[in-house]
Amino acid sequence: MTTAERAPARPLAGPPAAAALLGEAARRAQALPTTPNLALVRVGEDPASVSYVKGKAKKAAEVGLRSQVHALPEHTTAAELLTLIHTLNANDDVHGILVQLPLPAHLDPQPALLALDPRKDVDGLHPVSTGLLWSAQPGLRPCTPAGVMALLAHYEVPVAGSRAVIVGRSVLVGRPMAALLLNASATVTVAHSRTPDLGAVTRDADLLIVAAGQAHLITPDMVKPGATVIDVGINRVPTGDGRGRLTGDVHPDVGLVAGALTPVPGGVGPMTVAQLLMNTVLAAERQHVEVHGELVR
Known part of the structure; x- marks a missing residue:
């Protein structure tokens, strides 16, 4: 069969698949005794970052999750950013943390990302998460x-x-x-x-x-x-x-x-945000199990 004779490729559109994933995230969130809570950390006023964080918070609300935007000023120091991350790590009411990249030029993102509690690293990029992935163990992806x-x-x-x-x-x-x-x-x-x-x-x-x-x-x-x-x-x-x-x-x-x-x-594109919210729910489920034992859905 020639190229001209082939039918066009089946389109794998993101929105329907994302809607299904978000629906699953919403269902699982409702089964938890505490609503999953996502902390979104943004430094500076980069227009793209402002838009991305706003969109993630809006989508979280649509799914029935809680979220808070921690908007730090452009001149925030590395020590101040790390202090916020450590505070969020220690807060049992926060289940997921996302540090929006890029950070302002004076801030190295690596110390901030490494400071995240791997249990709350909903981007799934902490070395602990990487190790769990490559050893085929449960973790945030x-x-x-x-x-x-x-x-x-x-x-x-x-x-x-x-x-x-x-x-x-x-x-x-x-x-x-x-x-x-x-x-x-x-x-x-x-x-x-x-x-x-x-x-x-x-x-x-x-x-x-x-x-x-x-x-x-x-x-x-x-x-x-x-x-x-x-x-x-x-x-x-x-x-x-x-x-x-x-x-x-x-x-x-x-x-x-x-x-x-x-x-x-x-x-x-739509799958990335949907998976972020699913990761927040997964993080909340695992933290619940650590404290209270088996989760009954």
């Missing part, structure tokens, strides 16, 4: 990769026994994505900027996940016909009006070859 797994489950995309290729090796997406897929019994290859003949690797994938941060890196000739392609990339490319438009790491024409493809925007 990074939001975007875990959101991708939820998206695949929602659309009943087979993972076990599949040959999965990830393009990108970041600690935010590529590396944890590899661990999650291994834990789900996929055969996993991680490719990156120094991989020779990238197309030869990606054409071998039943499941191709692209998180490289390069617009239209993956072209139709690099994709196995019928493969499932998950585009995690978000890039702004120039347009004639000067505003630019959002596009992914996967060229739109891949939709003529792939069997299923996530759109950009409207694919993986």
